[in-house]
Every structure is written in structure tokens, then in C-alpha cells.
Amino acid sequence: xxxxxxxxxxxxxxxxxxxxxxxxxxxxxxxxxxxxxxxxxxxxxxxxxxxxxxxxxxxxxxxxxxxxxxxxxxxxxxxxxxxxxxxxxxxxxxxxxxxxx
Numbered sequence: 056x057x058x059x060x061x062x063x064x065x066x067x068x069x070x071x072x073x074x075x076x077x078x079x080x081x082x083x084x085x086x087x088x089x090x091x092x093x094x095x096x097x098x099x100x101x102x103x104x105x106x107x108x109x110x111x112x113x114x115x116x117x118x119x120x121x122x123x124x125x126x127x128x129x130x131x132x133x134x135x136x137x138x139x140x141x142x143x144x145x146x147x148x149x150x151x152x153x154x155x156x
Contacts, residue, residue, distance in 0.1 A: 056078070056079055056081055057077075058079045058129065059128070059129040060125060060128060061074055061129065062124060063123070064120050065121040065122050065124075066121075070124075073097075077089050077093050085128065087103050090103070090125065091111070094123060099120070099123060100113060101113055102114055104122075110122050111124070
């Protein structure tokens, strides 16, 4: 299965949001080594320094980025969350009986 890794790279003061790809087995969770290898393929030589926040820092102190942070893992599972933006758009398009047209 494909697992899309949504992460941010902190360059200077502004984070840059990127994505990476890891292949995993069904019902399998990606591990630290898989993330480190994925980042290495993308040119980021890192090590995990904060496992609770999934923050990776450069191995080379002269690197032009300060850290990478995994924000989300997308395994293709169906998400059961409310889409607040979509709900707002639909609410604005539907006629409101309390306001005149």
C-alpha cells in the first residue's frame, strides 16, 4: 500500500509543505527508518530527534533547513471528518428563510 507523508521543512522563518511516499504492507504503520530513508531519497539527511512530534533534524549542522516535521500520514483510508469549508459554502448557497431574498 502507498502511504503519502505530508510534512513541512523549516527553511529560515517560513515552513515549506511537501509530500513524500512510502510503501507499506496492509495494516502496517511506517517506522522511523522508513521515514529517514524517504527523506534521504529527497536529499534530506536527518535523524529523529522528537518522536512524540515526529520532528527530524539534519545530520549536517551546515544544512540550509532547521528541521522536518511530519504533519499527516495518508494511507488512503476514508476520512470521517466534517469538511468545515464545504459546509460553509453549502450553507451560503442554500436559501436562508430568516433573511429576505
